Amino acid sequence: xxxxEGYEGVFDMDVADISASLMDAKELSRIRSIISSLKxxxxxxHMLTEVYTNILCDDNVAFILTKVSQDPIFKxxxxxxxxVNQYGENVINCQQNSKYHKYGVFKHILTTIExxxxxxxxxxxxxxxxxxxxxxxxxIGKPYVKAISEEGNxxxxxxxxxxxxxxxxxxxxxxxxxxxxxxxLKLIKYHDKFLNEGEITYDNMKFLAQELDESKELFYLLIxxxxxxxxxxxxxxxxxxxxxxxxxxxxxxxxxxxxxxxTTESQKKDTEENKEQNSQFEEMTQLELDNLINDVxxxxxxxxxxxxxxxxxxxxxxxxxxxTRIQSSKKVDIMEILNYAIEAGKNERIQQVLFINGVExxxxxxxxxxxxxxxxxxxxxxEKYINKPRLYDMMAKNKIVVEFHNYEKQDLNKLENIIxxxxxxxxxxxxxxxxxxxxxxxxxxxxxxxxxxxxxxxIRGIIDDTxxxxxxxxxxxFGVVQGSNIIAVGVETKEELDMLKKFGVxxxxxxxxxxxxxxIDMINSRIYKLLNQETDESIS
Numbered sequence: 001x002x003x004x005e006g007y008e009g010v011f012d013m014d015v016a017d018i019s020a021s022l023m024d025a026k027e028l029s030r031i032r033s034i035i036s037s038l039k040x041x042x043x044x045x046h047m048l049t050e051v052y053t054n055i056l057c058d059d060n061v062a063f064i065l066t067k068v069s070q071d072p073i074f075k076x077x078x079x080x081x082x083x084v085n086q087y088g089e090n091v092i093n094c095q096q097n098s099k100y101h102k103y104g105v106f107k108h109i110l111t112t113i114e115x116x117x118x119x120x121x122x123x124x125x126x127x128x129x130x131x132x133x134x135x136x137x138x139x140i141g142k143p144y145v146k147a148i149s150e151e152g153n154x155x156x157x158x159x160x161x162x163x164x165x166x167x168x169x170x171x172x173x174x175x176x177x178x179x180x181x182x183x184x185l186k187l188i189k190y191h192d193k194f195l196n197e198g199e200i201t202y203d204n205m206k207f208l209a210q211e212l213d214e215s216k217e218l219f220y221l222l223i224x225x226x227x228x229x230x231x232x233x234x235x236x237x238x239x240x241x242x243x244x245x246x247x248x249x250x251x252x253x254x255x256x257x258x259x260x261x262x263t264t265e266s267q268k269k270d271t272e273e274n275k276e277q278n279s280q281f282e283e284m285t286q287l288e289l290d291n292l293i294n295d296v297x298x299x300x301x302x303x304x305x306x307x308x309x310x311x312x313x314x315x316x317x318x319x320x321x322x323x324t325r326i327q328s329s330k331k332v333d334i335m336e337i338l339n340y341a342i343e344a345g346k347n348e349r350i351q352q353v354l355f356i357n358g359v360e361x362x363x364x365x366x367x368x369x370x371x372x373x374x375x376x377x378x379x380x381x382x383e384k385y386i387n388k389p390r391l392y393d394m395m396a397k398n399k400i401v402v403e404f405h406n407y408e409k410q411d412l413n414k415l416e417n418i419i420x421x422x423x424x425x426x427x428x429x430x431x432x433x434x435x436x437x438x439x440x441x442x443x444x445x446x447x448x449x450x451x452x453x454x455x456x457x458x459i460r461g462i463i464d465d466t467x468x469x470x471x472x473x474x475x476x477x478f479g480v481v482q483g484s485n486i487i488a489v490g491v492e493t494k495e496e497l498d499m500l501k502k503f504g505v506x507x508x509x510x511x512x513x514x515x516x517x518x519x520i521d522m523i524n525s526r527i528y529k530l531l532n533q534e535t536d537e538s539i540s
């Protein structure tokens with residue numbers, strides 16, 4: 001249940017593969033519409049480029065591109081993705097079996113597209129378009145150059161040059177400016193070069209700056225490309241890259257400031273501010289990660305924050321969802337921390353601490369307007385890591401709702417047994433992010449679920465989307481028949497709230513009422529006023 005930037009659900013931090021099976025009626029309809037647009041504009045390079053750019057910039061790009069790539073229209077536009085090598089592989093199914101990779105080529109590409117677009121400088125639509133297309137094409141040469149030694153070792157020597165060659169043909173097929181094509185090809189060419197610490201010499205970096213037209217902006221875009229590429233590889237690769245990245249930043253600060261002849265006091269001030277801004281993006285060393293994980297295990301670097309769930313029928317706080325914020329003076333990459341904990345063999349302890357700590361912190365709060373607590377976890381973590389005896393003991397004292405995500409149709413029998421066990425110990429169960437997985441309303445008829453939480457994407461834009469309106473209306477009807485409460489999350493406007501009330505939704509959560517906070521404020525009176533008087537003001 002989360003729309004809170006900077007916060008993580010207790011087990012929203014678990015590693016999640018890109019799942020090609022994530023599907024609901026809304027997304028299926030959107031995929032069909034996208035494919036129809038691609039066919040409609042088949043002979044229009046300008047419109048095709050725009051449609052594909054929108055796909056690449058979509059938050060759900062991995063799912064969309066996975067489905068679109070299965071349609072013949074994509075093969076027509078990107079035939080290079082389907083050329084089969086001597087091992088029977090192409091871009092879509094080429095494997096990367098080495099300690100340096102954790103995904104096949106296409107999944108790696110999808111992962112990098114999702115993460116790119118966050119350089120340490122402000123960017124606009126032009127830069128974002130360039131970055132997204134770069135990641136789509138940066139590794140497409142790999143199947144063409146793949147070699148497997150007699151010992152079974154795989155290599156992709158020369159894949160960057162081959163990717164540039166293939167990408168040039170693809171870009172010419174679409175509509176890009178000469179500058180856009182030039183930048184994309186340069187970013188692809190150098191995405192996998194100068195990655196080792198020993199290669200970050202002044203001469204090499206000066207050469208790279210010259211290749212990038214002496215542009216500080218392009219240098220930062222290249223770093224973002226390298227960063228996204230490294231994150232989608234193994235943890236070992238990413239940890240080594242972070243050292244390289246720091247050296248890139250040091251070079252940028254030195255080289256571009258010196259070449260710009262910074263002499264005035266205002267320019268010197270700007271330089272210092274840039275350095276301070278860069279330090280905020282400085283990432284953690286291996287030792288710092290070790291220390292942070294140990295601090296989290298010792299409950300030294302974590303803070304519980306809460307967001308109320310609102311009861312529309314009674315105009316009060318129905319319950320609270322707890323999240324965990326990890327505190328650090330440096331940039332904290334939640335996925336990196338969890339990945340590192342797994343590598344260090346400390347994942348089990350971290351998962352237990354975060355889950356149990358959230359409940360224990362809630363127990364200590366005396367003044368609160370509800371004793372119902374929602375605690376988020378994925379199914380695998382609940383099974384493997386949670387201390388069940390301790391949790392059951394807590395359930396005997398508090399109304400705890402275990403809020404599951406990352407569940408699929410194949411987990412139905414497992415879910416049924418877990419729900420039964422939680423109910424036997426006075427706990428309650430919620431299915432979070434419902435409507436985005438393979439489970440449908442029909443699949444959960446026989447599950448005794450206490451709460452169903454439709455994915456936040458089903459609330460976004462509901463005012464103008466009749467399919468979303470029908471889905472929520474059907475879900476509420478199902479909830480009434482089955483005795484399950486529907487909780488609508490991500491509610492930010494009065495218009496959304498009014499529509500949800502019209503459909504019979506009784507429980508909601510979102511910024512319209514309150515952002516997550518490390519304290520629990522008494523807000524029943526304000527909620528009553530907000531819900532029972534005509535006002536456009538939200539509770540801050």
